[in-house]
Amino acid sequence: MPTIAYFGPEGTFSEQAARAARPDHTFVPVVTVPEALTTVRQGRADLACVPVENSVEGAVSATMDALAVDEPLVAVGEVVLPITFSLLVRPGATMADIKSVASHPHALAQVQGWLGAHLPDVPRFASTSTAAAAVGVLDGQYDAAITAPVAVEHYALDVLHTAIADVDDAVTRFLVLRRPGALPAPTGSDRTSISAVAAYQRTGVLAEMLTELALRGINLSRIESRPLKGRLGEYRFYLDFDGHIAERRVGDALAALHRRCQHVRFLGSYPKADPTPTIAGLDNADEDYLAADEWVSSLRAGRTG
Numbered sequence: 001m002p003t004i005a006y007f008g009p010e011g012t013f014s015e016q017a018a019r020a021a022r023p024d025h026t027f028v029p030v031v032t033v034p035e036a037l038t039t040v041r042q043g044r045a046d047l048a049c050v051p052v053e054n055s056v057e058g059a060v061s062a063t064m065d066a067l068a069v070d071e072p073l074v075a076v077g078e079v080v081l082p083i084t085f086s087l088l089v090r091p092g093a094t095m096a097d098i099k100s101v102a103s104h105p106h107a108l109a110q111v112q113g114w115l116g117a118h119l120p121d122v123p124r125f126a127s128t129s130t131a132a133a134a135v136g137v138l139d140g141q142y143d144a145a146i147t148a149p150v151a152v153e154h155y156a157l158d159v160l161h162t163a164i165a166d167v168d169d170a171v172t173r174f175l176v177l178r179r180p181g182a183l184p185a186p187t188g189s190d191r192t193s194i195s196a197v198a199a200y201q202r203t204g205v206l207a208e209m210l211t212e213l214a215l216r217g218i219n220l221s222r223i224e225s226r227p228l229k230g231r232l233g234e235y236r237f238y239l240d241f242d243g244h245i246a247e248r249r250v251g252d253a254l255a256a257l258h259r260r261c262q263h264v265r266f267l268g269s270y271p272k273a274d275p276t277p278t279i280a281g282l283d284n285a286d287e288d289y290l291a292a293d294e295w296v297s298s299l300r301a302g303r304t305g
């Protein structure tokens with residue numbers, strides 16, 4: 001049975017995403033996002049499922065950083081999961097017993113209004129994941145954990161409150177990653193992800209990069225930057241855009257980015273969670289590129305077109 005490593009322990013949102021993506025796989029919990037990627041790089045699992053962005057809190061920087069370094073991995077799928085949070089305590093405990101509360105920083109950030117209203121002076125602690133906070137409550141390290149609703153199926157804790165997020169309808173996007181190999185076939189509704197480092201302090205370079213996409217009718221769905229860590233002002237950009245590398249306009253745009261940037265890492269072309277078909281911008285369908293190629297070839301061959 002193929003294996004999928006996820007950001008665990010059991011009962012995290014990442015486990016739910018991994019089960020949604022690959023219900024027939026064997027699930028391997030690991031403690032951090034980098035560890036999930038290392039597990040795949042070293043061949044100890046076939047796939048990894050990790051969170052990449054949240055509709056309220058934005059990028060999961062641990063994932064962005066871990067994807068950009070070491071052996072490249074590529075995304076072969078994405079899962080978008082609705083996020084609601086529960087408050088878990090040891091059996092029999094009440095709100096009055098809670099002297100500490102823990103969760104993943106992204107979860108704490110999404111319930112801060114609720115905590116301010118219901119547990120105003122209670123110290124908050126960051127745990128490696130939401131389910132790790134549940135383990136901490138079982139161990140007596142914390143009094144309450146903010147978790148995915150499914151966590152209570154794994155840990156002998158009581159649910160004191162459900163649906164405590166400050167924003168209803170929040171979602172988190174997860175990537176399913178593997179070692180580079182044959183790419184998923186284009187579906188007509190795909191996304192391509194890359195990271196790119198541009199020349200330091202080259203005026204207008206980000207505008208140039210985005211123009212390469214815009215000119216080819218490619219819809220940018222996300223852009224992030226992370227510091228390169230050595231000095232201020234140097235960044236790695238992360239771009240997600242509609243289309244598959246098998247499509248001419250996307251391949252052409254990637255080639256242009258490769259010319260313009262110091263370094264480009266391909267992070268995969270994979271089906272979007274939302275299967276609405278991608279429309280190639282005007283004059284940018286594969287047939288348009290083919291017709292233009294034939295015209296140039298004919299000119300090179302001495303014909304006037």
Ligand SMILES: O=C(O)C(=O)Cc1ccccc1
Nearest residue numbers: 012013014104106107129130
């Ligand atoms: O800790 C988890 O359960 C995760 O999978 C990471 C996470 C944390 C908060 C919201 C969405 C995902």
